[in-house]
Amino acid sequence: MEIITTLALKERLAELQGTEVCLQGWIRNHRKQKNMGFIDFYDGMCFKNPQVVYDNTIEGWEKVSTLHVGASITVVGTVVPSYKDPTTPEIQARTITLEGDCPEDYPLQPKRHSVEFLREIAYLRPRTRLFQAVFRIRSVAAMAIHTYFQDRGYVYVHTPLITSNDAEGAGNTFTVTTAKMGEKYDASEDFFGKPTSLAVTGQLEGETFAMAFSKIYTFGPTFRAENSNTKTHAAEFWMIEPEIAFCDLQQLMDVEEEFLKFVVKTVIEKCPDELEFLDKFTGGGLLDKLNGLTGSKCARVTHDEAITILRKAMENGTKFQFEPKYGEDTAKEHEKYLTEEYFHSPVFVYDWPKDIKAFYMYQNDDGKTVSAVDLLVPGAGELMGGSQRETRMDKLTERMDQLGISKESLDWYINLRKFGGCTHSGFGMGFERLLIYLTGVDNIRDVIPYARTPMNCEF
Amino acid sequence: MEIITTLALKERLAELQGTEVCLQGWIRNHRKQKNMGFIDFYDGMCFKNPQVVYDNTIEGWEKVSTLHVGASITVVGTVVPSYKDPTTPEIQARTITLEGDCPEDYPLQPKRHSVEFLREIAYLRPRTRLFQAVFRIRSVAAMAIHTYFQDRGYVYVHTPLITSNDAEGAGNTFTVTTAKMGEKYDASEDFFGKPTSLAVTGQLEGETFAMAFSKIYTFGPTFRAENSNTKTHAAEFWMIEPEIAFCDLQQLMDVEEEFLKFVVKTVIEKCPDELEFLDKFTGGGLLDKLNGLTGSKCARVTHDEAITILRKAMENGTKFQFEPKYGEDTAKEHEKYLTEEYFHSPVFVYDWPKDIKAFYMYQNDDGKTVSAVDLLVPGAGELMGGSQRETRMDKLTERMDQLGISKESLDWYINLRKFGGCTHSGFGMGFERLLIYLTGVDNIRDVIPYARTPMNCEF
Numbered sequence: 077m078e079i080i081t082t083l084a085l086k087e088r089l090a091e092l093q094g095t096e097v098c099l100q101g102w103i104r105n106h107r108k109q110k111n112m113g114f115i116d117f118y119d120g121m122c123f124k125n126p127q128v129v130y131d132n133t134i135e136g137w138e139k140v141s142t143l144h145v146g147a148s149i150t151v152v153g154t155v156v157p158s159y160k161d162p163t164t165p166e167i168q169a170r171t172i173t174l175e176g177d178c179p180e181d182y183p184l185q186p187k188r189h190s191v192e193f194l195r196e197i198a199y200l201r202p203r204t205r206l207f208q209a210v211f212r213i214r215s216v217a218a219m220a221i222h223t224y225f226q227d228r229g230y231v232y233v234h235t236p237l238i239t240s241n242d243a244e245g246a247g248n249t250f251t252v253t254t255a256k257m258g259e260k261y262d263a264s265e266d267f268f269g270k271p272t273s274l275a276v277t278g279q280l281e282g283e284t285f286a287m288a289f290s291k292i293y294t295f296g297p298t299f300r301a302e303n304s305n306t307k308t309h310a311a312e313f314w315m316i317e318p319e320i321a322f323c324d325l326q327q328l329m330d331v332e333e334e335f336l337k338f339v340v341k342t343v344i345e346k347c348p349d350e351l352e353f354l355d356k357f358t359g360g361g362l363l364d365k366l367n368g369l370t371g372s373k374c375a376r377v378t379h380d381e382a383i384t385i386l387r388k389a390m391e392n393g394t395k396f397q398f399e400p401k402y403g404e405d406t407a408k409e410h411e412k413y414l415t416e417e418y419f420h421s422p423v424f425v426y427d428w429p430k431d432i433k434a435f436y437m438y439q440n441d442d443g444k445t446v447s448a449v450d451l452l453v454p455g456a457g458e459l460m461g462g463s464q465r466e467t468r469m470d471k472l473t474e475r476m477d478q479l480g481i482s483k484e485s486l487d488w489y490i491n492l493r494k495f496g497g498c499t500h501s502g503f504g505m506g507f508e509r510l511l512i513y514l515t516g517v518d519n520i521r522d523v524i525p526y527a528r529t530p531m532n533c534e535f
Numbered sequence: 536m537e538i539i540t541t542l543a544l545k546e547r548l549a550e551l552q553g554t555e556v557c558l559q560g561w562i563r564n565h566r567k568q569k570n571m572g573f574i575d576f577y578d579g580m581c582f583k584n585p586q587v588v589y590d591n592t593i594e595g596w597e598k599v600s601t602l603h604v605g606a607s608i609t610v611v612g613t614v615v616p617s618y619k620d621p622t623t624p625e626i627q628a629r630t631i632t633l634e635g636d637c638p639e640d641y642p643l644q645p646k647r648h649s650v651e652f653l654r655e656i657a658y659l660r661p662r663t664r665l666f667q668a669v670f671r672i673r674s675v676a677a678m679a680i681h682t683y684f685q686d687r688g689y690v691y692v693h694t695p696l697i698t699s700n701d702a703e704g705a706g707n708t709f710t711v712t713t714a715k716m717g718e719k720y721d722a723s724e725d726f727f728g729k730p731t732s733l734a735v736t737g738q739l740e741g742e743t744f745a746m747a748f749s750k751i752y753t754f755g756p757t758f759r760a761e762n763s764n765t766k767t768h769a770a771e772f773w774m775i776e777p778e779i780a781f782c783d784l785q786q787l788m789d790v791e792e793e794f795l796k797f798v799v800k801t802v803i804e805k806c807p808d809e810l811e812f813l814d815k816f817t818g819g820g821l822l823d824k825l826n827g828l829t830g831s832k833c834a835r836v837t838h839d840e841a842i843t844i845l846r847k848a849m850e851n852g853t854k855f856q857f858e859p860k861y862g863e864d865t866a867k868e869h870e871k872y873l874t875e876e877y878f879h880s881p882v883f884v885y886d887w888p889k890d891i892k893a894f895y896m897y898q899n900d901d902g903k904t905v906s907a908v909d910l911l912v913p914g915a916g917e918l919m920g921g922s923q924r925e926t927r928m929d930k931l932t933e934r935m936d937q938l939g940i941s942k943e944s945l946d947w948y949i950n951l952r953k954f955g956g957c958t959h960s961g962f963g964m965g966f967e968r969l970l971i972y973l974t975g976v977d978n979i980r981d982v983i984p985y986a987r988t989p990m991n992c993e994f
Contacts, residue, residue: 083688100781120748148957176956199947202747215691232674236985258720268992288661289579322559488658497635498607526695533727
């Protein structure tokens with residue numbers, strides 16, 4: 077007899093109805109009556125799980141009726157329509173065989189556990205419905221991202237993780253070394269012959285590939301040694317950084333918008349059951365938000381315009397903890413107001429004050445702003461940050477000098493402007509931030525399989 | 536007028552024939568005649584490039600005819616059939632506009648450069664035909680891998696890169712720290728409160744997800760601080776590690792074979808021009824090898840059988856530097872003989888001597904071997920290594936004790952056997968090894984955008 081997964085069972089339900097199948101998976105819940113038993117069965121391949129029903133004529137009734145929650149089993153039985161839900165099959169079991177037992181002190185019992193408790197048993201939590209939903213969506217969203225870019229001819233580039241240049245000019249990097257800790261250190265004798273750290277971005281290397289393939293994207297891990305214990309910070313996270321030649325800031329926003337809508341739409345199509353569950357779990361509004369996005373047009377305002385809107389709101393009685401100011405960064409509360417109160421949609425804020433943005437951004441003619449753009453979304457704040465890149469070599473090196481960024485170690489980056497440079501733009505999106513937006517789960521620790529945060533590196 | 540890429544030009548050639556289009560890209564070569572000019576134009580979106588032809592009636596003839604190799608340009612012109620090759624269009628240019636100049640000392644001149652020289656200018660080499668082929672195939676192969684697994688319901692898992700457990704029990708890991716190098720070191724005050732390193736595998740964490748989703752795969756970077764300067768070693772490389780519940784060793788081989796054929800077939804279909812170029816570049820035989828694989832059946836022999844074959848070959852006059860011995864590891868020359876001389880196909884060698892394999896592999900009844908399998912392929916040696924996992928807790932912990940592997944730090948891994956364990960198997964494939972096989976390029980430094988090797992961490 078054919079061994080099938082619950083995914084195959086769902087896809088071939090009409091054909092399999094009334095036939096005998098074999099399934100292998102685990103017991104999520106087990107309710108026993110006098111002469112019958114009901115097993116909530118799952119194998120993780122499909123979010124909606126079949127119920128396995130057996131009665132006291134089953135071989136080894138005694139043993140079967142005492143099977144523990146968490147045990148792995150092989151079920152042979154007939155596919156019958158479910159009374160409760162015609163789209164979810166029921167299995168009338170002929171035999172149920174224990175594959176691997178699970179003691180009664182199994183930490184995952186069929187009740188609601190707190191996410192804090194589940195973080196402590198992170199190696200078991202993917203078995204819960206919440207994390208089956210979250211990590212399936214993580215996987216489907218990752219594939220949607222690849223599909224978007226690959227279908228449009230972009231080249232996927234693996235930029236290096238170990239690096240000797242600190243692209244953002246900031247500190248907050250992890251040192252990578254093979255030297256003995258606590259002993260005298262000579263960088264020239266370290267593995268790479270110089271100090272190295274974990275990359276905070278792949279953008280600069282990505283630009284070198286965009287100058288060869290026109291359209292490229294990265295999708296890989298990124299590291300920040302930031303000592304902040306917040307809901308949105310992790311030391312290790314995944315990032316997507318597309319870079320596009322012959323593309324200016326307005327065209328970049330077109331790409332960002334199309335890309336985001338594609339990913340959201342794909343997840344809505346492929347994970348309806350997961351999203352329905354998460355919608356309930358997170359208190360409602362998730363599906364409305366996501367469906368709303370795919371139909372809406374993202375607003376576009378300059379930073380100056382955004383500040384004007386915020387200041388008007390303040391004059392009209394909106395309370396902000398921080399005063400919105402021209403030429404200065406915006407706060408989370410401002411982003412929230414713009415997306416959730418004013419525009420009721422995602423908002424591109426562009427032309428940011430030069431002084432709060434990175435050295436590689438195109439300097440606008442006003443001498444005050446750069447061609448940078450942040451995409452703010454309802455519920456998750458800044459989701460993407462991008463810019464048109466500075467292509468004028470004199471402007472770029474002048475800015476590097478002003479900010480004290482070494483030109484020697486980035487000579488190759490500067491040279492891109494010398495050897496056939498062109499207008500080009502790119503953006504970065506933190507994958508976990510997207511997942512927070514997609515799942516409604518609000519803590520980054522719950523959208524990463526094994527989160528790394530200050531003082532925490534378990535499993 | 537519509538700005539299109541060379542990819543769109545190729546895909547819509549019939550429709551665009553005779554119409555005027557606008558293209559943006561770079562000059563690979565520029566040949567001038569008295570009243571005409573020919574530009575080898577590329578934008579990296581398509582391997583076969585159109586030729587741009589202009590004559591002395593073009594606006595700014597003087598300037599156009601002196602455009603440098605490497606410069607970026609915008610071309611407006613009519614699509615006409617090429618005399619040389621009907622599948623490659625020609626553009627009869629009306630205007631050619633310089634976007635970014637390129638000086639005459641541009642390191643990439645239209646001649647053959649050595650791969651060693653190109654490694655030194657790794658940020659420019661993606662512009663060459665060789666690396667346009669290699670890195671497009673890298674991208675297409677990555678997507679084929681995702682497609683294979685996602686289409687079959689596998690969950691893509693991002694296992695952690697920073698880890699506090701050293702899974703292989705071996706050294707050769709990079710330390711990750713925020714402590715000041717060369718100063719007194721207290722691990723409890725380091726970023727994570729304990730010593731951490733870069734992961735050499737995601738398998739163990741992958742197994743925790745397989746026990747929840749049945750079928751999962753990882754695809755991410757992996758690190759080895761091995762001080763070896765060979766053609767096949769890099770300190771940072773990408774690895775694919777699928778893990779499958781309710782799957783034994785023979786079923787695992789079925790998956791490996793189907794997976795490999797799928798990826799090779801996809802690359803053959805999507806990159807015919809790139810492969811044709813690489814076939815010539817690497818001296819022929821590449822296409823035959825790849826086409827041969829998709830049609831052949833991989834051989835399967837036990838390690839004992841493989842040694843018997845090798846010893847017979849030796850007796851019949853085949854010279855080996857190392858004598859093939861029962862119970863011992865095989866050498867590269869042995870793998871070469873098996874795949875290229877004896878089977879003329881990829882070969883699965885399984886049931887390996889326990890003492891040369893990892894602690895987590897299923898111990899066979901003979902007491903001497905484990906259910907491990909290596910896939911050897913012609914031209915690239917060991918491409919995948921997998922095993923059925925030890926699911927009996929006593930056998931597993933006994934082996935860990937024998938090898939001195941800490942049970943405390945891996946208690947969660949051991950517990951997978953306690954909480955609903957089941958027969959499961961998985962394999963690992965180094966992505967760069969696959970690329971060496973797919974491209975015929977023999978040095979790992981030439982299939983990684985920016986390779987990290989001992990004493991080398993440039994760009």
